[in-house]
Amino acid sequence: MEFRHLRYFVAVAEELHFGRAAERLHIAQPPLSQQIRQLENELGFQLFHRTKRSVALTEAGAVFLQESRRLLYQLEQAIQTGRQVSRGEQGQLVIGFVSSAAYNVLPPILRSFRAAFPEVKLELHELTTDHQLQWLSDRRLDVGLVRPPIDDLLLQVQTIFQEPLVLALPDRHLFAQEPIISLKAIAAEPFILFPRSLAPGLYDQIISLCQRAGFSPTVVQEAIQMQTIISLVAAEIGIAIVPVSLKNLQRTGVIYKPLQEETPQAEVAIVCRKLDVTPTVQRFLDLATQMTKS
Incomplete structure (x- = not known):
């Protein structure tokens, strides 16, 4: 049995007329009648009561119609899902990100992606750059937002955001009132x-x-996450040089001051496996690149 047999059967069952069903299916009536006979022989029971003037479903045919409709609907859903996945419009995307990206590029990218592709399930993991590279290698991540440089020939890396560095000070620091330091x-x-x-x-x-x-700076305390560094500054443990987007954290007890010297640009890059760019990953890459260029 093939799915076309079910389509033929459903058409005849809904029309209760072989001629009209044949027109609907864009085939000739004799081949349609032959296909229904073959289907009945294969099933081992009669689907229709036929007379010269009428066609009616048997009791078994009526039950088989319900199940056939269900199967055809499931097939159509499977085809639609397959098409969406092939276009990157459905499925799952596992994204890693450094903590500081949550204060600049990550929120607008996620908002836009969810709006454009609501059927894609997003799984987010806040990870340091080195952990993201390991997860990409282990195939636990699809794409990451990291701090470059990345020296791995198996990875595709593209810088999508740049920002200057600023000084984070406790708000009671001696230099708290200085406009620039x-x-x-x-x-x-x-x-x-x-x-x-x-x-x-x-x-x-x-x-x-x-x-x-x-x-050379005297480092009195190390911390893994940027928000922890800012919290320690608020606790007056020390000062820190951080990307300017950390100002969006708005932690009480911390102020940010521009530096007199020209600073390098802190970068955020998007990274994925070169040989494993699925349609969904490509959609995310395209959107992230387009958004950060505008």
């Missing part, structure tokens, strides 16, 4: 920083910025 003025201050292994690109930018000002 020189790095040399804070050379002796205790610094809060993250371990280099978590985001070596951003770490090296911060250290190089300080070294160009003539000092």
